[in-house]
Amino acid sequence: MFEARLLKANLLKKILESISTLVETANFDCSPSGISLQAMDASHVTLINLILRNDGFESYNCDRSLSLGLSLVSLAKILKCAGNDDVLTLKARDEADTVTFVFESPKNDRISDFEIKLLEIKNEQYGIRDSDHTAVIKMPSAELQRICRDLSIIGEIVTISADKQGVKFSVSGDSGSGNITVRPTSDGDAELATSVDVKEPIVLNFALKFLTHFTKATPLSPSVKISMSDGVPVVVEYKIEDLGYLSFFLAPKLSDE
Amino acid sequence: MFEARLLKANLLKKILESISTLVETANFDCSPSGISLQAMDASHVTLINLILRNDGFESYNCDRSLSLGLSLVSLAKILKCAGNDDVLTLKARDEADTVTFVFESPKNDRISDFEIKLLEIKNEQYGIRDSDHTAVIKMPSAELQRICRDLSIIGEIVTISADKQGVKFSVSGDSGSGNITVRPTSDGDAELATSVDVKEPIVLNFALKFLTHFTKATPLSPSVKISMSDGVPVVVEYKIEDLGYLSFFLAPKLSDE
Amino acid sequence: MFEARLLKANLLKKILESISTLVETANFDCSPSGISLQAMDASHVTLINLILRNDGFESYNCDRSLSLGLSLVSLAKILKCAGNDDVLTLKARDEADTVTFVFESPKNDRISDFEIKLLEIKNEQYGIRDSDHTAVIKMPSAELQRICRDLSIIGEIVTISADKQGVKFSVSGDSGSGNITVRPTSDGDAELATSVDVKEPIVLNFALKFLTHFTKATPLSPSVKISMSDGVPVVVEYKIEDLGYLSFFLAPKLSDE
Numbered sequence: 016m017f018e019a020r021l022l023k024a025n026l027l028k029k030i031l032e033s034i035s036t037l038v039e040t041a042n043f044d045c046s047p048s049g050i051s052l053q054a055m056d057a058s059h060v061t062l063i064n065l066i067l068r069n070d071g072f073e074s075y076n077c078d079r080s081l082s083l084g085l086s087l088v089s090l091a092k093i094l095k096c097a098g099n100d101d102v103l104t105l106k107a108r109d110e111a112d113t114v115t116f117v118f119e120s121p122k123n124d125r126i127s128d129f130e131i132k133l134l135e136i137k138n139e140q141y142g143i144r145d146s147d148h149t150a151v152i153k154m155p156s157a158e159l160q161r162i163c164r165d166l167s168i169i170g171e172i173v174t175i176s177a178d179k180q181g182v183k184f185s186v187s188g189d190s191g192s193g194n195i196t197v198r199p200t201s202d203g204d205a206e207l208a209t210s211v212d213v214k215e216p217i218v219l220n221f222a223l224k225f226l227t228h229f230t231k232a233t234p235l236s237p238s239v240k241i242s243m244s245d246g247v248p249v250v251v252e253y254k255i256e257d258l259g260y261l262s263f264f265l266a267p268k269l270s271d272e
Numbered sequence: 273m274f275e276a277r278l279l280k281a282n283l284l285k286k287i288l289e290s291i292s293t294l295v296e297t298a299n300f301d302c303s304p305s306g307i308s309l310q311a312m313d314a315s316h317v318t319l320i321n322l323i324l325r326n327d328g329f330e331s332y333n334c335d336r337s338l339s340l341g342l343s344l345v346s347l348a349k350i351l352k353c354a355g356n357d358d359v360l361t362l363k364a365r366d367e368a369d370t371v372t373f374v375f376e377s378p379k380n381d382r383i384s385d386f387e388i389k390l391l392e393i394k395n396e397q398y399g400i401r402d403s404d405h406t407a408v409i410k411m412p413s414a415e416l417q418r419i420c421r422d423l424s425i426i427g428e429i430v431t432i433s434a435d436k437q438g439v440k441f442s443v444s445g446d447s448g449s450g451n452i453t454v455r456p457t458s459d460g461d462a463e464l465a466t467s468v469d470v471k472e473p474i475v476l477n478f479a480l481k482f483l484t485h486f487t488k489a490t491p492l493s494p495s496v497k498i499s500m501s502d503g504v505p506v507v508v509e510y511k512i513e514d515l516g517y518l519s520f521f522l523a524p525k526l527s528d529e
Numbered sequence: 530m531f532e533a534r535l536l537k538a539n540l541l542k543k544i545l546e547s548i549s550t551l552v553e554t555a556n557f558d559c560s561p562s563g564i565s566l567q568a569m570d571a572s573h574v575t576l577i578n579l580i581l582r583n584d585g586f587e588s589y590n591c592d593r594s595l596s597l598g599l600s601l602v603s604l605a606k607i608l609k610c611a612g613n614d615d616v617l618t619l620k621a622r623d624e625a626d627t628v629t630f631v632f633e634s635p636k637n638d639r640i641s642d643f644e645i646k647l648l649e650i651k652n653e654q655y656g657i658r659d660s661d662h663t664a665v666i667k668m669p670s671a672e673l674q675r676i677c678r679d680l681s682i683i684g685e686i687v688t689i690s691a692d693k694q695g696v697k698f699s700v701s702g703d704s705g706s707g708n709i710t711v712r713p714t715s716d717g718d719a720e721l722a723t724s725v726d727v728k729e730p731i732v733l734n735f736a737l738k739f740l741t742h743f744t745k746a747t748p749l750s751p752s753v754k755i756s757m758s759d760g761v762p763v764v765v766e767y768k769i770e771d772l773g774y775l776s777f778f779l780a781p782k783l784s785d786e
Contacts, residue, residue, distance in 0.1 A: 089447030096422035096450065113448075124457055124466065125415070129426075129450035158639070165610035169643075190603030191627075193610065193643035200638055209638065346704030353679035353707065370705075381714055381723065382672070386683075386707035 017045050017081055017107045020073040023256075024103035024118055026235070028094040030261060033232035033253075034063050035087040042136050045107075046080040049259065053141055061225050062141055062248070062264040071258030073102075083107055083114050084136035093129045101127075143264075148242040148250075150177040150213040154197060156239040156253065158209075160230035162195050166223060169193055172268060173223045177243065178216040181209075186223065206237045217243055219267040226251070229263040274302050274338055274364040277330040281360035281375055283492070283512060285351040290489035290510075290518060291320050292348040299393050302364075303337040306516065310398050318482050319398055319505070319521040328515030330359075340364055340371050341393035350386045358384075400521070405499040405507075407434040407470040411454060413496040413510065415466075417487035419452050423480060426450055429525060430480045434500065435473040438466075443480065463494045474500055476524040483508070486520040531559050531595055531621045534587045538617035538632055540749070540769060542608040547746035547767075547775060548577050549605040556650050559621075560594040563773065567655050575739050576655055576762070576778040585772030587616075597621055597628050598650035607643045615641075657778070662756040662764075664691040664727040668711060670753040670767065672723075674744035676709050680737060683707055686782060687737045691757065692730040695723075700737065720751045731757055733781040740765070743777040 021027060034041075034054070041054040041063075052065040069075040093116060097103065101118040111133070118127040162184050166173055170188030177183075181198040200209045232253040233239075242250040252262040278284065291298075291311070298311040298320075309322040326332040350373060354360065358375040368390070375384040419441050423430055427445030434440075438455040457466045489510040490496075499507040509519040535541065548555075548568070555568040555577075566579040583589040607630060611617065615632040625647070632641040676698050680687055684702030691697075695712040714723045746767040747753075756764040766776040 086447065092425045092447055093450065095425055096452070122457075124455050125452065126455075127450060127452040129448055131448035168606045168609060190600065190606055191643055191645035193607065193641060195610070195639065195641040198638050198640075200636075343704060349682045349704055350707065352682055353709070379714075381712050382709065383712075384707060384709040386705055388705035 016109060017077050017083075017105070019045075019050070019069075019075045019077075019105045021071075021103045021105070021258075022073050024094070024097040024101040025099050026255060026258060027103060028097055029232070029234045030065065030255070031087060031091040031094050033229075033235065033261060034065070035091040036231065037061060037228055038063060038087055040084065040086050040134055040136050042138050043083040043085060044080070044138070045077050045083060047077050049075070053139070053143075055139075055141070056225075060222070060265065061228070062143075064141075064143060064262045064264070066259040066261075067255070068259050071256070079109070081107065081109065082136075082138055084134040085114070085131060086134060089131055093131060096127055096129065098125070107133075146244060146247060149215060149244040150182075150211070150217045150242070152177060152182050152209075152211050152241040152243075153238060154182070154209040154241070155207045156230070156233040156236055158197065159226075159239050159241070159251075160233045162197075163223060163227040163230050166193065166195065167227050171223055172220050173226065174218060174220050175241075175243065175249075176216070176218045177211055177213050179211065179213055182211055182241075208238075217245060219243055219245070219249065220269075221249065221265055221267060225263075225265050229265075232261055232263075235261060273333065273335060273366060274340075274362070275331070275333045276302075276307070276326075276362045277332075278328075278360045278362070278515075279330050280513075281351070281354040281358040282356050283515060284360060285354055286489070286491045287322065287512070287518060288344060288348040288351050290486075290492065291322070292344040293488065294318060294485055295320060295344055297341065297343050297391055297393050299395050300340040300342060301337070301395070302334050302340060304334050306332075310396070310400075312396075312398070313482075317479070317522065318485070319400075321398075321400060321519045321521070323516040323518075324512070325516050328513070336366070338364065338366065339393075339395055341391040342371070342388060343391060346388055350388060353384055353386065355382070364390075403501060403504060406472060406501040407439075407468070407474045407499070409434060409439050409466075409468050409498040409500075410495060411439070411466040411498070412464045413487070413490045413493055415454065416483075416496050416498070416508075417490045419454075420480060420484040420487050423450065423452065424484050428480055429477050430483065431475060431477050432498075432500065432506075433473070433475045434468055434470050436468065436470055439468055439498075465495075474502060476500055476502070476506065477526075478506060478522055478524055482520075482522050486522075489518055489520075492518060530623060531591050531597075531619070533559075533564070533583075533589045533591070533619045535585075535617045535619070535772075536587050537770075538608070538611040538615040539613050540772060541617060542611055543746070543748045544579065544769070544775060545601060545605040545608050547743075547749065548579070549601040550745065551575060551742055552577060552601055554598065554600050554648055554650050556652050557597040557599060558594070558652070559591050559597060561591050563589075567653070567657075569653075569655070570739075574736070574779065575742070576657075578655075578657060578776045578778070580773040580775075581769070582773050585770070593623070595621065595623065596650075596652055598648040599628070599645060600648060603645055607645060610641055610643065612639070621647075660758060660761060663729060663758045664696075664725070664731045664756070666691060666696050666723075666725050666755040666757075667752060668696070668723040668755070669721045670744070670747040670750055672711065673740075673753050673755070673765075674747045676711075677737060677741040677744050680707065680709065681741050685737055686734050687740065688732060688734050689755075689757065689763075690730070690732045691725055691727050693725065693727055696725055696755075722752075731759060733757055733759070733763065734783075735763060735779055735781055739777075739779050743779075746775050746777075749775060 049068040166186040170186035174185040248264040306325040361374040423443040427443035505521040563582040618631040680700040684700035688699040762778040
């Protein structure tokens, strides 16, 4: 028997809106320590890694680990039915072929319950190493979203260059070329601060299309962390309040591609 | 000679936005007691019944009854030209082949007048019996709109079950199934209260598509009344301030359809 | 060497949004006295005339006149990347084949620079005579925008009639016909006042499609000036703060067209 109660149904709604355009089906792996999800997009270019810790839930009961294979498209539809302030309870019986989502409105005058059929999805675990990155950029998530949206009007590949002075996003296309440089901030709201922590200058190229996809997670967090090293995928990570985080991995493009 | 002056042109605008996607042409039947309109949608599944009483108008003159056959599509276009606070005067001469809509802005610095050609439309009267319903539900109109919109993502047929505990809207589809239960409220704003008045429990099925259409009338009223009895059409009624009401009739679907 | 610094990058953004759907490419003619642009739409029905005076810029350096031929579509894309409060610096070297746009955010924590390739565009000068018009109407730009949008639902040709009582916009189409009359205001905010200055009554017909295009310049100014004379193009002019103005010319349609 698995049962988890989340005070903010809204958080799961935002998570699904972030990933359901990249991945159609995925396993929610529920264990005593929490829920995790790993999935690659259809083109096998990006990897999604979601961690929701048990202590971020209002209550969390998981006797033994189980894998809930779900159509993220169906789940996103059902989460659309959740009110912004609803409380969500997630229930699955052992050996069951469905999972139940119960939404309660704050005043308790509306209760909704939805049942989704479970799917058999091959469980792939992608070994994610916690590497020591050459450059770690922390910046307002809305700023990254805006930069990706703006630059994707001009071209398809973005070059991200980071050094102690800041981080530069460059793109070039038929209509011209452009650079947006973001500088570290010293003062102000720590959540919205920009910091650039580099061991040595680094320059990497990425498909702007996928970065733009990742920024759909912007509503989850005011801040985003971008970790880059030569030859390994960039990690774009959004913290999910006290619950965990959602991170995206994208391999750099070789510059002569 | 027919002439009626309505302080809130906006109300007629909202009425047309509620019905012009269901019905293309209709007769506005003007009599000394007020204006009424009855029309069925093209598929003859739903009936619209509109009543605007003479005493809800600022002034109302109708010597003898006349039927103004109008393209609701054309009328909706013209009402789009009305400002939100405009005063509307509706004018038709006896035996005329046009009707005139005059809009005056509150400060009287803009006057618009529009003339629409009248159409010959066969006048059908649908005998509407004021029956004594098994269940009468009063709930916030925005809540009904939201439920219809949310559930229509999941399936096409909604089952409405009412008993003393509340009213349950259920739907099932390929992505799963769901129920939204609304409970009667005791406290709070009477206009936004939910009440469920049932003689005996009742369960009926309806095409969600049409219910969703009806909820386009939501801007007309904060509250909606749903009246159900076995074997007769459900009535979904929106009160139009002091002017009258707009109601929609929809026959239930047999459960084995 | 040409370099101009504009405190409100936003103004150029709004200008481009006003004209880039009418004209695809145009020369920005930079001279010591300022920047001007003249262009006709593809169908050669309307003429755009833009004047930006040197003293409206924060700094303005232009040794000798040069013509910057630009794709307005590309430029509009790049201006989409400007923040609402960004400062813009426009730079072009003599004999260069590109022009550079630099945007600085107010806090100076984000700097963007874009380079656009210059195009060879045949420079046509359209002699614009500053004629003495029969009727000059000043009205809120949002009101003109609304009238054009509303009436274009009904028909394609608008008849504008001006006399001392006010200005009347008339249209007729399959769904009916309509008139919107705007009267001069005496009191209130001078910027939003309506005034009608007529030497003698005048009636002219215009293609509503183009007038509607012109009203895309509404965000530039709260007020618009319409100058009409028999047999010459109407001038629809939007003042651009202390910088200059954007005007559109449209030849009247003969009434028997």
